[in-house]
Amino acid sequence: MFLNNFLNMRISSIFYAILFFLSSISYAQEPVDYVNPFIGTSNYGATFPGPIAPRGMASISPFNVAGPQNLPLEKDSRWLSNPYVHENTFLTGFSQVNLSGVGCPDLGVLLLMPTTGVLETNHLKYGSTYSNEIAKAGYYSTEIDKYNIKAAFTTSKRVGVSKFTFPKGKSNILLNLGLGLTNEQGAMVKIVSSTEIEGMRSVGSFCYNNPEAAYPVYFVAKFSKPAANFGVWKKPATYKGVEAQWMGYNGKTRLMDASTKMVVGDSIGTYFSYNFDKIETVEVKIGVSYVSIENARENLEKETANKTFNDVYKEAYNAWNQLLSKIKVEGGSTNDKTVFYTALYHTLIHPNTLNDFNGEYPEIKTSKIGKTAGTRYTVFSLWDTYRNVHQLMSLVYPQQQFDMVQSMLAMYDENGWLPKWELNSTETFTMVGDPASIVITDTYLKGIKDFDVQKAYKAMLKSADQIADNPVRPGLKDYIEKGYLTTENGGSVSTTQEYNAADYSIALLAKELGKTEDYKRFLNRSISYRKLFDKELKLLRPRLKNGNWYKPFDPLAGANFTENIGFIEGNAWQYAFMVPHDINGLKKLMGGNKSFTNQLQKVFDDNQFDMANEPDIAYPFLFNYVKGEEWRSQKMVAELVKKHFKNTPDGIPGNDDTGTMSAWLVYSMMGIYPISPGEPKYAITKPMFDKITIQLDSKYYKNNELVIEKTVNNNGYISQILINGNKQNSYFINHNDLVNGQILKVILK
Amino acid sequence: MFLNNFLNMRISSIFYAILFFLSSISYAQEPVDYVNPFIGTSNYGATFPGPIAPRGMASISPFNVAGPQNLPLEKDSRWLSNPYVHENTFLTGFSQVNLSGVGCPDLGVLLLMPTTGVLETNHLKYGSTYSNEIAKAGYYSTEIDKYNIKAAFTTSKRVGVSKFTFPKGKSNILLNLGLGLTNEQGAMVKIVSSTEIEGMRSVGSFCYNNPEAAYPVYFVAKFSKPAANFGVWKKPATYKGVEAQWMGYNGKTRLMDASTKMVVGDSIGTYFSYNFDKIETVEVKIGVSYVSIENARENLEKETANKTFNDVYKEAYNAWNQLLSKIKVEGGSTNDKTVFYTALYHTLIHPNTLNDFNGEYPEIKTSKIGKTAGTRYTVFSLWDTYRNVHQLMSLVYPQQQFDMVQSMLAMYDENGWLPKWELNSTETFTMVGDPASIVITDTYLKGIKDFDVQKAYKAMLKSADQIADNPVRPGLKDYIEKGYLTTENGGSVSTTQEYNAADYSIALLAKELGKTEDYKRFLNRSISYRKLFDKELKLLRPRLKNGNWYKPFDPLAGANFTENIGFIEGNAWQYAFMVPHDINGLKKLMGGNKSFTNQLQKVFDDNQFDMANEPDIAYPFLFNYVKGEEWRSQKMVAELVKKHFKNTPDGIPGNDDTGTMSAWLVYSMMGIYPISPGEPKYAITKPMFDKITIQLDSKYYKNNELVIEKTVNNNGYISQILINGNKQNSYFINHNDLVNGQILKVILK
Structure with a gap:
């Protein structure tokens, strides 16, 4: 019996070895072959x-x-x-x-x-x-x-x-x-x-x-x-x-x-x-x-x-x-490619399909069975994904992003509200903020416009303006009246920042749609976080109902997911710069470029930066806002990628957050990052491959592909940025310029 | 609000009163109107x-x-x-x-x-x-x-x-x-x-x-x-x-x-x-x-x-x-009619329909869905109902009884065994004995023959003869070898008696089918209880594996459902006479008519008779087996009916046992009782109505109706029994004589 089993085992082992060998031959070198699902x-x-x-x-x-x-x-x-x-x-x-x-x-x-x-x-x-x-x-x-x-x-x-x-x-x-x-x-x-x-x-x-x-x-x-x-x-x-x-x-x-x-x-x-x-x-x-x-x-x-x-x-x-072949990378080590393609793989898991083969899906709230001709997506962890995942989808998989927006609008039809943290047609209302507005604006402004934008805008206004019985934006009355949530609401500072970000996106869409009054109103609302800026600390700080500062105030409290008044999953340092739409305003508050740079560098030097959670993940790119300091972004991003993203099971810094960490990596390794969610613009850092070719969807983009190249000097910093050979002065690039140009070339020195 | 409700209540009360009044008028006097479902x-x-x-x-x-x-x-x-x-x-x-x-x-x-x-x-x-x-x-x-x-x-x-x-x-x-x-x-x-x-x-x-x-x-x-x-x-x-x-x-x-x-x-x-x-x-x-x-x-x-x-x-x-009108009664008080028709009603609840409107039902054991053209019955509490319920069905509702036998045979097809205590197509194997054989024989010998009797006989033999893995008759090996179960099996005496009764029915059917060898074999097996007769006690008594009497032995132990070695739900007194097919044999064992009568009377005098459970429910009719003592049966039955069956919620002596107590009452009030299950014969006692007319099913019986009459002297005893005017000497009547005669008349004196 033992011998027999042993023999069987040997034969099957050999069989599998051959199978594996054969599959290695036939599949080798394809992007899919780099995926290592053990990462994370x-x-x-x-x-x-x-x-x-x-x-x-x-x-x-x-x-x-x-x-x-x-x-x-x-x-x-x-x-x-x-x-x-x-x-x-x-x-x-x-x-x-x-x-x-x-x-x-x-x-x-x-x-x-x-x-x-x-x-x-x-x-x-x-x-x-x-x-x-x-x-x-x-x-x-x-x-x-x-x-x-x-x-x-x-x-x-x-x-x-x-x-x-x-x-x-x-x-x-x-x-x-x-x-x-x-x-x-x-x-x-x-x-x-x-x-x-x-x-x-x-x-x-x-x-x-x-x-x-x-x-x-x-x-x-x-x-x-x-x-x-x-x-x-x-x-x-x-x-x-x-x-x-x-x-x-x-x-x-x-x-x-x-x-x-x-x-x-x-x-x-x-x-x-x-x-x-x-x-x-x-x-x-x-x-x-x-x-x-x-x-x-x-x-x-x-x-x-x-x-x-x-x-x-x-x-x-x-x-x-x-899907993975939509981005081809050249240069870089096998490990580089492995972490890159595995990250891209992880961004293509959620949001995932909810509808059955026949198009049916359970509607949210109505108890009805809906039917879709496209794909009804689910698992919208929007507090995470509004920051970069949907931006990546709009760039590389715009048809998917279109279906995601369509799904979000269908949820609004069914539930009366845009989604916040939707899971299999249940609205969990997990986390804070109003991220759907940002995602939809970002999508529209990137040229994916074949959805009912008027309905979307109406839905966004509902979340933004309806004070009574608003499950999306608790504390909205204070926010509108005072400009900020008070400590009566948990996470008052963080939530104010999130509402600011959402309002900025609404302003952008209002402008695009020619709704000038709304544009002004929401643009104004979007910078109200400034009322929470404590000039002494150069940080944001909670205010009480009476307007006084919350005290005693420990800016370090709240790290590592411990509960913290004023902040959600983070501390004052991890939120201090989370106003991506108003970095210039923040710089002024902080006393100008130098003070801003010092304060930002301090986050990293004092180990306040948390790579594993969303509020501060755009920080490394913010040095781009200070002329002459862009090298810090390049340095920081390269260091973080090297430190936190590896071809090992612990190769993601924490919860992947339905692909948000992975999307951060994909963008970071490509040398671009959607620095201000809702706004169609990218910060430019150093690509980590010699050449990156993104196949563009002809339905949405006129060019067939976008190429990002760098000169081969991995240890240097960017000295020149060329688009189609034309030198550009900014370390930012608009989405249109990116997808309508054909080659983004970065010269390192 | 209160007034309003009060008014509503008043109106609705009046409405219902009128409704009740109307229904009283239109429905009065019908058999169904006598049913009082609170009884029991x-x-x-x-x-x-x-x-x-x-x-x-x-x-x-x-x-x-x-x-x-x-x-x-x-x-x-x-x-x-x-x-x-x-x-x-x-x-x-x-x-x-x-x-x-x-x-x-x-x-x-x-x-x-x-x-x-x-x-x-x-x-x-x-x-x-x-x-x-x-x-x-x-x-x-x-x-x-x-x-x-x-x-x-x-x-x-x-x-x-x-x-x-x-x-x-x-x-x-x-x-x-x-x-x-x-x-x-x-x-x-x-x-x-x-x-x-x-x-x-x-x-x-x-x-x-x-x-x-x-x-x-x-x-x-x-x-x-x-x-x-x-x-x-x-x-x-x-x-x-x-x-x-x-x-x-x-x-x-x-x-x-x-x-x-x-x-x-x-x-x-x-x-x-x-x-x-x-x-x-x-x-x-x-x-x-x-x-x-x-x-x-x-x-x-x-x-x-x-x-x-x-x-x-x-x-x-x-x-x-x-259904209830199949038996019309005349004379008797309203209470008499109420307890009678309610009892008849209770015999028409179980066995109940298992199949759906489309004929489908869950088969027993096979996990399949079966389909019937007739009715698939379920809830066969056969240890109870083999004694009188099915006999009542054969007499008054032979089509139902036919479908019940068909259902039992279908269970044999599905499960490999005739049912014992079947409940919604699960065989619970509750209680002891092999009652299905008795029910089937009884049905067949009463002229309801349009089922596959050869299959039924084969099924009966399987339960009776298969020693290994026989879930119907545990202890069968001892029973066949020694003639009785030993105390190795719980309820050894009771179970031996049950097997004897079943074997007697098999013998009767074998004889009817011309299987002479089987007839002799099972007839011989049916009286093996005699080996458990203790001549000193004049009672049945458990034997040990080695053949010795079980001792110490308390004939009173086991009353009131307490556990008792040798007996199931009863004591030695309650089982002593439970050999209805061999009362003459028992009389001999007991020392003749007088000794038998004394012993039987002692059961009642010493309060050992339990009206509420099945083993002894035929006892009151057993005095009919002693010439000159038949009045005792008439007296006892009348007393028991009066004492235990009332038009009150407690008007059934104990568990109705899916109609068994009720069937006892129906028969007792009609003055006939199926004294020996399996054998198509009735003991005659005093009817409790002046006239009872049973409508007979022309499919099975040639007469349209059977009439039972008595002369009006409720306190007297039977002096003459006439069938169609012809005097008969016996206090028993065969089923054929009963249904082929038209009038059974009882003259009291």
């Missing part, structure tokens, strides 16, 4: 290494955050927002829907797990260590030590495909609907036949909030081989009354063999068991939907019927390569 | 007062067994098998599927409850006292004190119809899917629209057993008026981990307003709310199915679409009256 799977990056199609609804992640073996990064012992942590070792399945790079837990459910031998339904007992992980864009595989099972995974947009290679003997494929990333519970399952399961799992309560909005993810699972036997397990709650004396089964797990009836419960699952007389593979396809079981089944059939695992992988591979 | 709702009768159509799948019971107000008859504080207890006072809803007269809890779920005012989802808070209960066959109404709501109910076969009359103001109709009679938990619900809900509730674990066989009851609810607003509530389990500190909602009930998504959980429900500016009624129709939601919807539509509450009630009323 440690250091709270919160990405997962398993496969997802671009902006896929389904994704598969190895799930290794349950069980005491995984302490301290164990899901029930702390706030943990990801289904996989690279340094953990105890695997309890493969979740079929997942969020990437978020700071709050949700999804991480529908856990598929192959085992062998006698059926065991307790994940703490059936879990295992694992070895030989391989992760590529659209592909993940590992070997499950305890069972000598090879598990490989790929996905189409709405279907996860798992392929298990079992040794000879009794095997089981468990679908655990109880275990999940969060404390949200409840599932329904019905085995349709020996090759099919349908059901749902309740998810939600993102950020431990808004449990009323918990919602179902529906699924249909199809197995390539009929199970020899199957059933449902259910572990009911333990009954405590006097009748417990007659309930010999009290609290015990029930095995409902051959059950094809609907079963519901908090802790249920299915087992499909096999008796193999040789090594055998079983493929499991799981289609998901947020609308219905029928749609989950249709998604499965339309996307993967008659396709093998390899067919689906090939499609995912090609889809990824096509 | 106290004293553990376990019947419910709410409406059910004859052999209906759906039924509605007021649910008043939850909450400390109902102690000591509170469902969580004890073994309680019924959703309603007459003396309880605190109502928490109206359950839509219920069992009648059983000793173990199951069903009692889908609790509909109307309330007014601010929404409250905790049944302990929204529950209320109630007044002015009215219960009739197919109808129940009451007034809910706390809310001034009148609630009326009726049913079709698979649909419960509720009609709520609300006062002006805010009203709510709750459908509580958490609360239920048992500890079985789990439900799914989805609000389809402002007038429709669909879902399921998990039920099962009958007798606190076999939880793996828990099964869903599916439902669709339709409301006659669209809700002004609606939603789902869910009370999740309380999370105990460290993350509870972030879960402000931990363990709290969530109100998911306007939710149309699928919600699952142990403690969930829906609320449909209204704002009425005057008194308004809302009708709620709830269709149920054990197959699917689709079938529940079809049941609802096919049975009740476009029908008002009154239409449905009229149909139920007529259906009941048609």
Whole structure:
């Protein structure tokens, strides 16, 4: 038996080695081949290494955050927002829907797990260590030590495909609907036949909030081989009354063999068991939907019927390569390319597809099923992504950005408000500010105009002006009357800054649309943060309801996500420069260029700069605002990239924030950065490749491509900037100049 | 406001009074009008007062067994098998599927409850006292004190119809899917629209057993008026981990307003709310199915679409009256007629319909959906009903009995075994013995032969002869080898007696089918109880594995359902005469007629007779076996009827046992009793009406009717028995003689 298994193992190892070799040959050198999905799977990056199609609804992640073996990064012992942590070792399945790079837990459910031998339904007992992980864009595989099972995974947009290679003997494929990333519970399952399961799992309560909005993810699972036997397990709650004396089964797990009836419960699952007389593979396809079981089944059939695992992988591979190839980089090390393309990959996960294959999706708030001809996107972490992700989409993937804006406008139609932090058609209202206005303005001003801008403008004004019952802008009355929120509202300074930024975008759009009065009004509103500038500290500072400064005031308080009056996820230093639309105004407040430069440099010198969170991520580029100091931006950005972004699991500085950190890296390595969200302009720093070619979408841009080049002197600073060979004096470039020029050349010295 | 309500109340009271008066006029004197569904709702009768159509799948019971107000008859504080207890006072809803007269809890779920005012989802808070209960066959109404709501109910076969009359103001109709009679938990619900809900509730674990066989009851609810607003509530389990500190909602009930998504959980429900500016009624129709939601919807539509509450009630009323009119009684008091027709009504509840309108039903064990052209019956409490219920069906409702046998044979096809205690296509294997063989033989020998008797015989032999893996007859090896079960098996004496009775029936059928060898073999097996006869005690007594008597032996032990080695739910006295097929053999063992009579009389004199349980219920008729002592049977039966069966809630001596107690009463009042189950013969005692006319089914019987008459002298004893005017000497009558004669006349003196 041992020999036999050993031989089998050897043969399969050789087989996989050959397969890997072949795939290396055929796929080598393509952008997709540089993607390393392990980047961000440690250091709270919160990405997962398993496969997802671009902006896929389904994704598969190895799930290794349950069980005491995984302490301290164990899901029930702390706030943990990801289904996989690279340094953990105890695997309890493969979740079929997942969020990437978020700071709050949700999804991480529908856990598929192959085992062998006698059926065991307790994940703490059936879990295992694992070895030989391989992760590529659209592909993940590992070997499950305890069972000598090879598990490989790929996905189409709405279907996860798992392929298990079992040794000879009794095997089981468990679908655990109880275990999940969060404390949200409840599932329904019905085995349709020996090759099919349908059901749902309740998810939600993102950020431990808004449990009323918990919602179902529906699924249909199809197995390539009929199970020899199957059933449902259910572990009911333990009954405590006097009748417990007659309930010999009290609290015990029930095995409902051959059950094809609907079963519901908090802790249920299915087992499909096999008796193999040789090594055998079983493929499991799981289609998901947020609308219905029928749609989950249709998604499965339309996307993967008659396709093998390899067919689906090939499609995912090609889809990824096509998107990633929109940016071609030359020069740079393999590691440079790896972190670059992996970052670009991470910006193409969220927002992700919500609609089913047939276009249906659950509307937000209305309880209706909507239908879209395009793509209905979801997972809008806008407080993060308004800063750079959507700017990257507008530049490289404008059709996607158009569909995202369309989705945001549909949310306004359905919910009465533009989204703030939307998740699978629930508005979580996480974080602060009014970021949708910035995203929409930014998109429009970059030339992506084929949406209903009048409706968008109306929606923006509603958020900006409606004082009563405004869930987007709490504290708006104070803001409008005083120019700032007071300490009556948490995060009063940060929120004032966010509203300023949003109002600036509204002003820009008003101007574009010829609404002069609005333009003036919002432009005026956009600089009200100045009332919070403490001249002594040269920092922004909270004010009380009576207008007095909040005191005692510690500008260092609030770092590292500790709660801090006046500031959200940061301290006064991390917010001091977060007025990207009014840096010249801020410079004046601070006493001019020199004082501004000193104060900004101090953030870095005193270790107040936090690369891992959004408020200050544009800081490194702000030296561009001071003539002669631009080299500091170039230096700082290069240092930060080198220090924080690596081809290792801890290669993202913190939560990827649905691609925001990654978008920062992509822009930084290209030597441009959207310095003032809403405003179509970029700061120019030093590109980290010799040549970068961005393929432009002919629907929105007249040129076919944009080239960014540099002279080869990696250690120098920019001495000249040329557009199509014409020297330019500014370290900023407008979007139009960028996309209408063809070559941005940076000469280093 | 108060005046207004008062006026409304007055008007509605008058309205109902008129309605009641009218209905009294039009319906008076019909058999159905004698039914008092309150009989059996106290004293553990376990019947419910709410409406059910004859052999209906759906039924509605007021649910008043939850909450400390109902102690000591509170469902969580004890073994309680019924959703309603007459003396309880605190109502928490109206359950839509219920069992009648059983000793173990199951069903009692889908609790509909109307309330007014601010929404409250905790049944302990929204529950209320109630007044002015009215219960009739197919109808129940009451007034809910706390809310001034009148609630009326009726049913079709698979649909419960509720009609709520609300006062002006805010009203709510709750459908509580958490609360239920048992500890079985789990439900799914989805609000389809402002007038429709669909879902399921998990039920099962009958007798606190076999939880793996828990099964869903599916439902669709339709409301006659669209809700002004609606939603789902869910009370999740309380999370105990460290993350509870972030879960402000931990363990709290969530109100998911306007939710149309699928919600699952142990403690969930829906609320449909209204704002009425005057008194308004809302009708709620709830269709149920054990197959699917689709079938529940079809049941609802096919049975009740476009029908008002009154239409449905009229149909139920007529259906009941048609069946109850099969027996017409003359003479006797109104109370006599009431207890008689109510008993007959109780025999027409179980077995009940399992198949949906389209013929589909869940098969037993196979996990398949079967389809029947006739009726698939369920709830076969055969240990009880083999003694008299099926005999009554064969006589009065032979088509129903035929369908019951067909259902039993279908169960054999599906499950490999004839049923023992079948409940909604789960075999609970409750109680002992092999009663199906007796029922089938009894049916066949009474001339209902249009089923596959060869298959039935084969099935009977399987239960009787297969020693290994025989779930029907545990201990069969001992039984065949030694003639009895030993104390290695619980209830060894009782079970031996049950097997003897079954074997006797098999012998009778073998003889009928010309299988002489089998006839001899089983006839011989049927008297093996004699080996357990202790000549000193003149009682049956357990034997040890080695053949010795079990000692010390207390013949009184085991009364009142206390556990007792050798006997099931009874003591040695209550089982001593339970060999109805071999009373003559028993007489010999006991030392002849006199000794037998003395011993039998002693059971009654020493208060060992238990009217409330099955083993000894034929005892009163056994004096007929001793020439000259028949008067004792007549006396005893009359006394027992008078003592135990009354037109009061406690008017059934104990669990009705799905109509077994009631069938005992029906037969006893008619003056005949099927004395030896399986054998087509009746003992004759004194009819309690002057004239009883049984309408016979022309499909099975050549006469149109059978008349039982007596001379009017209620205090006398039988002096002569005439059939069609011909004097007969025996106090027994064969089934053929009974149904082929036309008049059985009993002359009292």
